Amino acid sequence: MNMQPRPEPKDGEDCFTLCVSSILAYHNVPEFCSVWKQSGIVYTEQGTVGQGRLSPIYMATENDLQWIHRIKLQIYRENDQTTVVEHIKTLLMQGEPVIVWLDVFDMKYNSLYQLHHFAHCLLLVGYADQQFEFIDEFYHLKESIDEQTLIDALDLKQTEMIEEGTHYVYNVVDSSQVTTAVTEKDIYDVIQMNLSVMQSQYSQTITTDHGQPLTDAYTGLQALDQYLNHIRECLSDILMLTDEYVERMYQDLSRISNNRYLFTYFLEQGVSYHSSLEQLIQMYQYVAQRWKLVSNMALKSQYAEGEKRQQMVERIWHKLQNIRQLEQEIVEYNQLIIEKKDQKIEMEY
Template identity: 20%
Template sequence: MTFTLYKETRLNCFYVNIAALLKRLPVEDAHLIYLFNQAGLFYRDTEDEDEFQISPYYRLLDDFVYGLFGARLHKTGSSAGDDYMRTLKETLANGKSAIIESDIFYLPYSGFYRRTHFPHALEVTGYREGTFEICDHYYEYHGFLEESELQAVFDASLDSAFYKRLYVWFLKKTEGPAPEELTPAFCKSVIQDNLANMQGAVTYDCPSGSYPGLAAFVPICGKIKSLKTIEEDSVKFKAASYLYEGFREIANSRYHHHHFLKAIGEHALAESYLEADQSWMVAANLLMRAATGNQFQAFEERILARMERVKQKEADNTALLQQWLDRRTAGPSDDVRKDESTTA
């Protein structure tokens, strides 16, 4: 299979693989801008006492993949390593490349091999005579792993703290009607959905029991304050890691939403989201500095002060979205650009 390592440093390891699959349909880079359009926020606790989730994504990407590009994401989960290997081989035998999951700690080619545990996603593009071809777009790696090596990765990952099941994803072009062209109505719906989430609505795939939108800042800041009181280092740094990765992903979502807004001609609003991106990144970097020296108490005041600025920026952007919609109460406006070439 021909392949291209897709380089986009502001997409997470799963999304960059989705982008790589879409480019083979093919989908142009300029059209991928419309896919990564969510700029929401939610916090939720999980069943595990020392785990929680922070995310800007309240809706599965699958809906947009189908609506914009006429393709479907299919996934199959396995709780046993040998079943997972079988699913991967079946997917590849059908001529599809596949996205797989693993704990990065067990990937032999990774710089984090045997050093850091963290969930990761990568693409497998082929299998021949006991050898798998790997494209890890996130880390810009192309190479090969023997079946025994990859089987060991699957088995170990299922025993790690991150996975009870592993999923294989592949993309399939539908045989139905071609996707509709990008319309002002679609652009308006994206902004409506982001606004609803930030105003506190639990919509689409936002988990029940979560704190959506601006309400998420209360439990997030509570987690920041708790870092200095956690005695066990492994639990403390796990919580800090969840916060850091969450902040980075929220920043990335604002960055991509800024590109979406620019693409539809909303340059002033786009700049405001770029400022939000930068503010979340500052918060993430402060967390990293605190974790590096185990100085959570010393950095707490600075991190919380930054979070107040982040919250105010998010409140300002939410108000700007409301004003944008208020000006269009009669329906989609002609000043939202309609891209006639968006169909894939």
């Protein structure tokens, strides 16, 4: 298949959404970034106080893509190496690009090669002569790797992504039944769903983006409050601010920033129905920038130690308090849109 890296990624695309976008663009699906609809906040804490995590996701990714747009994300999880490789070859021979999750520790072009185990995804687009052709949109790269290197990299056992003992995860995107027309009702349904999450009124099971149910999860503004309390507790003990802790903080804050950017592309589909969505889009773009700022601060804190790191995390905590106010304003504005669907909302932030 003649797939090439896309010319320009959009704000908010990460390695996975880049792969999905590439497949949708390859199949001539317009406005391919508008398919991402959930924009919440979820806080979970497993075990000790130092394990608090923040995520924008409250439903499985395959449900998000299926909702309204009817895009089918087929997720394969396997433990048998031979089954995985042969199935991927079959899919490629059928002309199906395959999204694979792998450990960058084994990828020579990656800056973390032989340094750090970390899950990343890219797109396999061909196989010939024991070589797999791949596109890594995150690095804007198209290259080939030998079969053994791919086999080694596909094993996720030393990364955070491994779930329930599953070593291999790969995806296929089926857009044959895709619907690109977004109705006025669709727009309000999505706004209402995200609003229910942000107001901690979501009645369905909270899951990870991989569909794993979460217990004892906080949602919305309550989740952000819990996360702020979590950081404050960790600040009281400098030993809790480990390299792993600040790396996780960077990952979480960056994901929420990306999520807010992505959601604006969906909202753009509804501006013709409700002019006040233009203001809402600007609000999401601004808060996305603020989340990106604190995520960059978390990234820099990985290179600090001791009291200097503690001071940087404290600055992040203060910035997040301001972001909390911005998220509150977005919740209030969303509520007004739901209540006054047919009226222009006169509010300035």
